[in-house]
Amino acid sequence: MPDLYEAEEYQRDLSESFQTKKNTVLSSHGRPPWYGENGLPLSNAFVIGIAGGSASGKTYVARQIVKSLGSTPTVVIMSQDSFYKRHTEEEMALAHANHFDFDHPDAIDMAMFADCLADLKACRQTNIPIYSFKEHQRLDQSKYLYGAAIIIAEGIMTLHDPKLRDLYDLKIFVQCDSDIMLARRILRDVKERGRSMEGVLEQYLRYVKPAFDNFVLPTARYADIIVPGSNNAVAIELITTHIRSQMNERARHFRRNISYRSVDKCLNSPSGNPEDSSLTLLLQTPQLQGIYTVLRDEKTSRQDFIFFVDRLATLLIEKAMELLPYKTKVVITPTDTECSGKELDVKHICGVSILRSGGPLEKGLQRVLSDVTIGSLLVQTDGKTGEPLLLHVMLPKCIRERHLAVDAWVFLLDAQISTAASAFMAIRTLLDHGVQQDHIIFVTFLVARTGGIHVLQSAFPKVRIICGAIDSGLRETWIEQYHSEGEGQYGNTRKAWIVEPGMGHIGDRYYL
Structure with a gap:
């Protein structure tokens, strides 16, 4: 069965090789029923949007939320970085020279991001693109996601698009000092994405900082809660308490209602x-x-x-x-x-x-x-x-x-x-x-x-x-x-x- 098992292994290898492992499926004790006795879904997945500046700690906050939740149903962390648009040869050349603006909203396929998130929220399967930061290009392969009871979408523009904001049950903005964000970005891009320090600084001053001031920071007004980029244990505990309450309200008592007739x-x-x-x-x-x-x-x-x-x-x-x-088929016999x-x-x-x-x-x-x-x-x-x-x-x-x-x-x-x-x-x-x-x-x-x-x-x-x-x-x-x-x-x-x-x-x- 090569198309099933070998493909799954290939997808895993691609994800680890070409992405920063931000798109994650975290299973603890499984997904309980999300449907009623009529077979129709009764509740959508609980969706959280986490925005903030580049290297502000969005992924860290997402993982701390999951860790604090403890024994939870299946959680998907989905990164907006996967939805960079496919680039032309000219755009790729600019990207390798650090002259392409990845921090502008137009660089992200917002419509595709919203469609994938809407499918997951409605308990349907989706296939999200895989983006290579080393090649500066979206790959032909995709990553299969399904079965999340909780979805965490994180990215600098997560709260920018109105269609995305309408999908969130909870909106979070991670606020962090600019110097800390720059230091984190240098460490990440040099170590994980093979960039030079000079290239990181040039891109930051030319694109990242202006985009943060013009597009990212203004979206903080849409957030339900502002979380600091460090020393945020209290805020995360408040968030997880709210999530637990929401999941308890959506709990189903299913098996006892379908037997004995x-x-x-x-x-x-x-x-x-x-x-x-x-x-x-x-x-x-x-x-x-x-x-x-x-x-x-x-x-x-x-x-x-x-x-x-x-x-x-x-x-x-x-x-x-x-x-x-079956359909009719005409054959010629050995006679x-x-x-x-x-x-x-x-x-x-x-x-x-x-x-x-x-x-x-x-x-x-x-x-x-x-x-x-x-x-x-x-x-x-x-x-x-x-x-x-x-x-x-x-x-x-x-x-x-x-x-x-x-x-x-x-x-x-x-x-x-x-x-x-x-x-x-x-x-x-x-x-x-x-x-x-x-x-x-x-x-x-x-x-x-x-x-x-x-x-x-x-x-x-x-x-x-x-x-x-x-x-x-x-x-x-x-x-x-x-x-x-x-x-x-x-x-x-x-x-x-x-x-x-x-x-x-x-x-x-x-x-x-």
Whole structure:
């Protein structure tokens, strides 16, 4: 899967080589639900704008805010430096001679900055440009960002543009002495950007100081709070207290509202036409019943368990393939005869596995589509609240870029749907990237009859679900914590929901 994993590594290398590491995704304990039982987002990300002079300490203030917040949902620090416009050859020559004004508002692509920030605030994915300070040029590559509950945008012109100011929930201006800013700028540009001291001083006197006086300092009047560039611990504590309050107001209690109703009506469409139902159950043949008998038996050896899981996964994927669009194709057979057949009519197709219980379905997908790209999502339960948390996103390129995602078909893989909390979060994540709801096919071994499947179907009626069996029970219990952090309400335990009769912990039985 080179387009997924090698591309991610390449993006990381580019970011570290060509930028000052200002654009950062900081994850602590994951992103809680940002949507309601209807599947629609209920709250935007909380956006903070930090402005101030060059080398005033904006990035430092941003990182101190994150540090002071402690255990927080995912935070993105996004630098305005990424949005310098693409330069002509003449402009690049001037830049290398320190004769190009990077501190004027016209040097920054404000519209693109506002669009990317608006996408992140609305819980959508975005791809921000990568700018090389050594080459004085925007690169062809971009940096993928998604999943922030808190976004911090920092830059000298962060408060200059009215469209940007309208996106901020909190506006901050960092005030610092001019001599300190100059000293910091000399150290930074000589060490990190390969500039000479003479060039830094010339640029500062010609462009930086006049721009600060004319464009940057006047934006302080838009700030909600003025923060000193040093000795600012008190101000940062006030800011983080406000942020915590805002995040608490936006907290969702999601899982407990989506369980404990019957799935029977989900198998029957309102029109009476089985094709209108979004849930497809495999034909319960003696062969299929025999496979499930082997998989449910706790005495089944691991070798046999893996064999029959792979076999069942293949059957499920083959059934799911029937939901893809096909077109007519005419071929010539080895007997030199023309024959009319069918071929897939899709631009992009991929798999996304919900770690790690979705992993046992991957081999079945690869058996049916040998060259398919498979991404992953990690959704785990918060030990304190029982709510799902999005901890990890690694998606194929055809989903990471929205103009491709609109035409992509996705097989979403998970071992079972019990409360449906993980399924909800995974589907919402795909929709945030631009995947069409009717292009998502959820493939699973088991569905709990009294689980959250009814709410899932109500929220996402166009998502098709393929399952092999429907189990009658869903029992709430407490189990030992897998991680040492995030202890539950009863010591080292966390709340869990067990499908009965079920197949046990399918991922553990398959991998361990």
